[in-house]
Amino acid sequence: MIVLQNVTKVYPNGTRALDDVSLQIDEREFVFLVGPSGAGKTTLIRLINRDTSPDSGNVFVENTDVTRISRREVPKLRRRVGVIYQDYKLLPGLSVRQNVEFVLKSTGEFNGRTSRWVDEALALVQLSDRADHHPHELSGGEQQRTAIARAIVRRCPILVADEPTGNLDHATSWDTIQLLVRINALGATVLMATHNREIVDTMRRRVIEIANGKVVRDELGGGYDG
Amino acid sequence: MTAKLNVLRYVLGAAMLGLWRNRTMTLGAVVTTAVMLVTLAAFLAINDTLNEMVTALGRKSNLIAYVRDDARPSRVTEIMQDLEQRPGVGEVVFVTKEDALRIFQERFFDQRDVIDILQANPLPASVELRMDDPAVLPALADELRGMTAVFESVAVPLDVVERLVSISNVSRAAGTAMIVALTAVALFVIANTIRIAVYARRQEIEIMKLVGATDWFVRGPFIIEGAFIGLVGATLAAVALVVMYLQVAPTITRIISFLPIATDVSFVRNLAVFIVLVGLVVGSVGSYVSVRRYLAV
Numbered sequence: 345m346i347v348l349q350n351v352t353k354v355y356p357n358g359t360r361a362l363d364d365v366s367l368q369i370d371e372r373e374f375v376f377l378v379g380p381s382g383a384g385k386t387t388l389i390r391l392i393n394r395d396t397s398p399d400s401g402n403v404f405v406e407n408t409d410v411t412r413i414s415r416r417e418v419p420k421l422r423r424r425v426g427v428i429y430q431d432y433k434l435l436p437g438l439s440v441r442q443n444v445e446f447v448l449k450s451t452g453e454f455n456g457r458t459s460r461w462v463d464e465a466l467a468l469v470q471l472s473d474r475a476d477h478h479p480h481e482l483s484g485g486e487q488q489r490t491a492i493a494r495a496i497v498r499r500c501p502i503l504v505a506d507e508p509t510g511n512l513d514h515a516t517s518w519d520t521i522q523l524l525v526r527i528n529a530l531g532a533t534v535l536m537a538t539h540n541r542e543i544v545d546t547m548r549r550r551v552i553e554i555a556n557g558k559v560v561r562d563e564l565g566g567g568y569d570g
Numbered sequence: 571m572t573a574k575l576n577v578l579r580y581v582l583g584a585a586m587l588g589l590w591r592n593r594t595m596t597l598g599a600v601v602t603t604a605v606m607l608v609t610l611a612a613f614l615a616i617n618d619t620l621n622e623m624v625t626a627l628g629r630k631s632n633l634i635a636y637v638r639d640d641a642r643p644s645r646v647t648e649i650m651q652d653l654e655q656r657p658g659v660g661e662v663v664f665v666t667k668e669d670a671l672r673i674f675q676e677r678f679f680d681q682r683d684v685i686d687i688l689q690a691n692p693l694p695a696s697v698e699l700r701m702d703d704p705a706v707l708p709a710l711a712d713e714l715r716g717m718t719a720v721f722e723s724v725a726v727p728l729d730v731v732e733r734l735v736s737i738s739n740v741s742r743a744a745g746t747a748m749i750v751a752l753t754a755v756a757l758f759v760i761a762n763t764i765r766i767a768v769y770a771r772r773q774e775i776e777i778m779k780l781v782g783a784t785d786w787f788v789r790g791p792f793i794i795e796g797a798f799i800g801l802v803g804a805t806l807a808a809v810a811l812v813v814m815y816l817q818v819a820p821t822i823t824r825i826i827s828f829l830p831i832a833t834d835v836s837f838v839r840n841l842a843v844f845i846v847l848v849g850l851v852v853g854s855v856g857s858y859v860s861v862r863r864y865l866a867v
Contacts, residue, residue, distance in 0.1 A: 395780070415785070422782030433777055450783035452577035494781070 800853015
């Protein structure tokens with residue numbers, strides 16, 4: 345589903361964000377990506393939806409080398425990969441429902457059929473009754489759930505999350521994780537970068553640890569510290 | 571197909587919403603565009619009037635080549651046929667000695683006795699040229715002066731011709747410079763308005779890109795906004811132009827009747843259509859430049 349082959353990414357300031365990284369994530373896997381700040385987690389996530397390109401190596405998403413696709417094909421890739429961010433990236437002027445609809449409208453896919461997808465996504469994240477609220481009227485957890493609804497509304501086969509619980513309290517973080525687990529159970533491949541030790545240690549899923557741009561551990565059923 | 575229609579609807583909606591959100595800037599850009607286009611239209615009207623004047627006065631400034639009495643008539647006919655083919659030459663007329671005498675008698679009625687005193691007709695026959703383009707006159711005159719076997723002398727109202735040609739050249743150059751400068755200003759203002767619109771919506775743009783919107787889906791609204799600003803500004807300018815034409819032109823014509831101001835409806839209509847097209851193009855190009863530059867999609 346997601347394959348990195350000898351990927352190296354060096355930023356213009358000389359930072360070696362990823363250094364000869366190779367890994368493979370299979371369909372329907374749930375993977376935690378851990379490591380200290382600046383280890384390269386965000387870079388790795390950005391490579392998957394072609395938000396950035398590596399200096400060398402290949403990145404395969406659903407058997408397509410996304411480092412070789414043209415600009416015109418990037419939107420097609422991004423419609424297959426839902427992304428969740430620590431800062432939610434919701435549009436403040438739009439309601440919860442409108443934020444979710446925005447994805448479908450941005451690609452011209454919004455119609456009677458897909459408006460049901462919006463209802464389903466909102467039901468899954470339990471925000472149906474808050475659909476007309478604006479982001480500033482919501483708690484952090486609700487905002488993140490809106491972002492998750494937005495990421496899954498198009499029924500993407502891949503969901504990547506960059507520290508989705510980074511701004512959330514303990515209980516809300518667990519709600520968010522439960523939600524991602526459910527989405528994974530519904531068939532999506534989930535890759536989640538996190539600093540949340542408790543969640544990783546409790547969940548016992550596959551853990552990929554990066555340090556200084558290198559994969560230092562890749563363990564099934566691992567904990568935060570290995 | 572439905573997806574395309576949805577996209578179109580979204581792009582148009584987003585463009586209108588963007589214009590409304592930035593309404594102060596929008597208004598400023600519309601007014602600037604309108605002012606530049608009114609100035610452009612006024613200039614084009616003035617230039618047209620000047621050109622008309624040059625042409626009208628140029629027509630009057632004939633070249634007259636006086637034919638020697640002993641010149642062969644067939645040679646004169648030959649030269650006239652040649653002259654008729656020359657670029658810039660409008661009309662070639664042969665004035666016989668008799669015609670010249672009659673014209674003289676009509677024009678100087680009170681002095682017609684002067685001729686009667688003479689036994690023979692002293693006036694030479696002549697070839698008169700009415701020009702379409704006075705600019706070629708001097709060269710033509712030199713050429714005819716060289717044909718000493720045929721023409722005894724060639725008369726050209728040179729100073730008038732030269733002055734007219736230079737006025738027309740200067741006005742054309744000044745006009746071109748002005749049009750270039752004004753277009754640059756309008757382009758700059760529209761490009762800047764769109765830049766601010768891009769900045770105001772950077773969050774929206776970022777999210778659109780991340781969720782897989784196509785480049786044109788992101789760019790479309792901004793291009794439409796620029797085109798809309800250009801179109802509305804141009805429409806205002808066209809309305810102002812028509813009003814000025816209806817109100818002002820008759821007054822000027824009444825006061826300075828010799829000015830060949832273009833007073834026909836088709837001229838103003840064409841000018842208005844041209845202005846609207848210029849507005850549309852300037853608006854679209856201005857926003858396209860801005861989107862290319864400030865929108866990294």
